Amino acid sequence: MSVFPESLLKSLDLCIKCGACNHVCPIFISQEKKEFLGPRAYLQIPRLIEEELEMSVDFIEYAYECTMCGLCDNVCPVGIQISKLILAVREALIDQGYVPPRQVASMPTKLSEEGLAFGSRELKAKWLPPDYQPGKGDTFFFSTCLSSEIPESTTAAFHLLRRFMEIETIGREELCCGAFLRLAGYKYLSEGALEECGNQLSSHTIRKLVVLSRPCLDYIKKLSDLNVIHVIEAIGEAVESGKLRFANSKKELSLGMIGYCDSYDLNYMAEDILSQIGGIKIIDMPSWASCGVGSLLSFKAGAKGIRGHFLKIFQLAKEMRLNSLVFLDSSLYLIGREISKGKTKVRIYDVPQFLLRFL
Ligand code: SF4
Ligand code: SF4
Known part of the structure; x- marks a missing residue:
């Protein structure tokens, strides 16, 4: 029985090897355009898995380089969904007992x-303001597994939200939603x-x-029964x-400002909010500097590509x-905070932390 759906395997045969996917891939570009690190090379993997070839450690690490930005999917003239294929590859490797990079392997x-997917339960409520008391409101803040690693960011967002709305939080006991497990390829665990x-x-x-x-x-x-919004939407x-x-x-x-490749609405909304601050000049960044929704997972997996991508962004910020x-x-x-250490003098924020300085 095949590991991948027949439809997915058939779609790979459509590839005309034009290389358009490679040319837009930020990871391929940041890794000096090595063919074996480009999306076109990913297309070979399902067949290798189907043929039960032994996968090397390098090969498994390579499966975590993709940041799921989807830029390759957008330009493929024959409609191959490469980012979906890469997620299916991660799932197949885990199903077959291969061990992903260390920090990904520790998630289960x-x-x-x-x-939690990562971080620490003990530190999870470190960001909660000392004066916070649970109330009876029905708008809740979901602080995510990240909150124990970036209390400064979580506190800033919560503080801003409290300026204009009554907001509650589950805080320390809040459970992981499974998003990063899904991106890692732990399909059933994430569900x-x-x-x-x-x-x-x-x-x-x-x-x-x-x-x-x-x-x-x-x-x-x-x-489906929840009304869910991003913190930027609430601020907007x-x-x-x-x-x-x-x-x-x-x-x-x-x-x-660095946003996600596939969230124009959020990116524009954030720029609109930042432009309310007088004396601020927002400089257009090139589209290659945007990130994929799986960037943090790639960073956690120790991928070289995302590191190279951020170093390129810092270099550009210096030149500009x-x-x-x-x-x-x-x-x-x-990711920015961690990779920037000792690498750039440019100050690093997320939108809520930056806004907090101008309240
Ligand atoms: S989804 Fe983005 S990072 Fe992944 S292979 Fe495609 S272009 Fe590269
Ligand atoms: S863009 Fe599509 S057709 Fe062209 S090389 Fe990439 S996967 Fe193949």
């Missing part, structure tokens, strides 16, 4: 022991995590859920209705003489 244990998370959320009266990071937002949306609504205003910057600042790089949300900010 972390989930069973702490109910189980989402169900558990949904059960926990439904034990509260929730009218609206405001989510800190885009990968989690996308996945929680599968719980408050700015539009005049509930949230910002002071001007005391000195002129030029910043570049930017004061700050503002990442759309916490999952991109975490």
Whole structure:
């Protein structure tokens, strides 16, 4: 019996080897355009798995290089969905007992022991403001597994939200939604995590859920009975209705904003919000600098491509003489914060942290 659906294997035969996918792939570009690190090379993997060839460690690591940005899918003239194929490859490798990169391999244990994909349960509520007391509101903040690793980002988002809405949170006991497990290829574990998370959320009266990071937002949306929005959307609504205003910057600042390749609405909304601050100049960044929704998972897996991509962004920021790089949300900010250490003088923020300076 074949590992991959017949339709997927047949779609691979459509490839005309034009290379359009390679030319837009940020990982291929940041890795000096090595053919074996491009999306076109990924097309060979399902056949190798079907033929039961032994996979090397390098090969398994390579499966985690893709950031799921989807740029290759958009340009393929014959409609091959390469990012979906890569996710199917990760699932197949895990099903066949191959061990993914270390931090990805530790996710199932972390989930069973702490109910998180990564981070620490003990540190999970470190971001909660000391004056927070649970109330009776029906809008909840979903802080995600990231919150123990980036308390500064989580606190900033929660603080901003509290300026214009009554907002509750499950806080320390909040369960993983399974989004990063899904991106890692742990299909069944991720589905189980989402169900558990949904059960926990439904034990509260929730009218609206405001989510800190885009990968989690996308996945929680599968719980169809919930009204789920990104933290940027909540802030955008408050700015539009005049509930949230910002002071001007005391000195002129030029910043570049880095968002996701496939979330134009969120990216524009964030730029619109930032443009409310007088004295700020938002410099257009090239489209190659955008990221994929799986960027953090690739970073956690130790992928070289995402590191190279961020170093290229920092180099560009230096050439453009930017004061700050503002990442759309916490999952991109975490990568930026870690890779920037000792590598750039440009200041790194996510949108809520940047806004907080001008309240
Ligand atoms: S989804 Fe993005 S990172 Fe992945 S192979 Fe395609 S272009 Fe490259
Ligand atoms: S863009 Fe599509 S057809 Fe062209 S090489 Fe890539 S997968 Fe093949």
